[in-house]
Amino acid sequence: MVIFSLGCGRVDISFVQTLKILLSSVFPLTPDWSATTWSVIMDVRLPRIMAGMMVGGALSISGAAFQGVFQNPLVSPHILGVAAGAGFGAALAILLFDNIWLIHLTSFVFGLAAVAMAYTLSRVYKMTPVLMLVLSGIVVGSLFSALTSFLKYIADPMNKMPAIVFWLLGSLNHVSFKDILITAPVFIVCISLLLLVRWRINLLAMGDEDARTLGVNTEALKLLIIVSATIATASAVCISGIIGWIGIMIPHIGRLLVGSDHKYLLSVSMVIGAAYLVTVDTIARTALATEIPIGILTAIFGAPVFAFLLRKTQKAG
């Protein structure tokens, strides 16, 4: 899939040549390709595909983890306001600095800040009941959405406003190797943490109180999962913008394949999510002469697939 996707694009490069270029970095092959071709593969397409895999995998595994913690299969990784916060951060940075690095950084910081706000808001009696978390997430999310709208309203309509809108639509367009080098360790740490405690998500999925009767320290476990999944999601959002539907849809496909046990569900969701986003991104950059923002495509594909899955599970249950 990855190699196929590498071969696809505006500049026509054959499958074999793609493979050769890839292997040339490991084996000493004699180049029979032009420098431009090499650059298209290695500098443009490869980082983008790697980013697609990381973002797709991170959003899907976080989605699966969040759905377990919130005991609700309709939850997305954006439930606690991470997307809204990151969106506002990005809009603010676009308005003030116009530097791609600062945009990534501020969106990451605001994404985390939004979730921290929601988490603090939901704390009552030293506990964080799931319902309070969801409601706090909605409150914080709508606050940041409103602030983002305000920024769009005051932004310069010729330059800045379209930039904000495009960023919010989501795209893997401006991902560089540097981005990947910086975010990859973050993804790896967060995803590893989630994978380590993956069986315990089953316990939280039965409800906090029930998990405690089974001897689980629910507050600590919940915090660990929320923090890992949030950082993974915020890292995804800060390099790709807001890509919806993946984190809610892929875990459902995973459940159809391997059942509800999070022991298997998390890893399967991650792999499917990674493959799915690379596929959609390939379509996004090849289907039309100009690139389609990937957030639009995931929603267009996601909605009917999700509707189908819902009907199917209803019939099965």
Next chain:
Amino acid sequence: MHGRIDIRGLAFGYTERDCIFSDINILLEPGQVFCLLGPNGSGKSTLLKCIMQLLIPAAGSVRIDGEDLSGLAVSDIAGKLGFVPQTLVSAFPFTVAEIVVMGRASQIRMTASPAKKDRDMAMASLEKMGIVHLAHRPCNQLSGGEWQQVLIARALTHSPKVLLLDEPTSHLDIGNQIKILEIVNSLAKDGITIIMASHFPDHAFLTAHQVGILKTGRLLALGNPDDTLCEDVLFDTYGIHIRVLKVKEDINRKICIPVLHPHTRTLVKEVS
């Protein structure tokens, strides 16, 4: 023999001012069954949650074999007490085997998944309940009685000394009610101390060594069922007249018969 539970002066309220119950004293020897009765909303479930330390008592202590639960970590409490909730709905269609093995959580390291040993213990629990054939059934396709057995099986996987059951027979037909009560009796025979909340005074006659009636924040009556559940006490508890009769012969126990108020019954006129 372990599983002596000693509850002293237990009190609870959601805020400082209000008080759901106070000064609850219960002492049970290993293998005894305690039946907790009381009208709707009297705080039976709250009391069980307090014993389980899901809710922090405002006063008093719960000791098992002399050890105070208030200082223990949740995983250590799970090693002593098992809890079978009244209503539990799973958001995901876990299989019965997946649910039952969750009972091993307190014995499994934070970063580990159930090992073969844990899965074997889950299967042994299912066998004990006689529901091995359900192991691969999704939990949302079980009947009420089967679900209750699954939850009891799950609680048994962490080998508790004391088992708390919150209205285990609610929503069950009479056949399944008796099946659950027989399970309760056989677990008690194995030496597990049991505290069970119930809506039926008859269940106390069928299972309990001791019965307690929770009403208006205190234990209205406490003692062995035959002496405690008399007609006056039942009237004070439920506000209706209940006759308590002793059935002799091969049944040889007391039963409760509610007496309806004559005016509330529609008289069936004989058709001539």
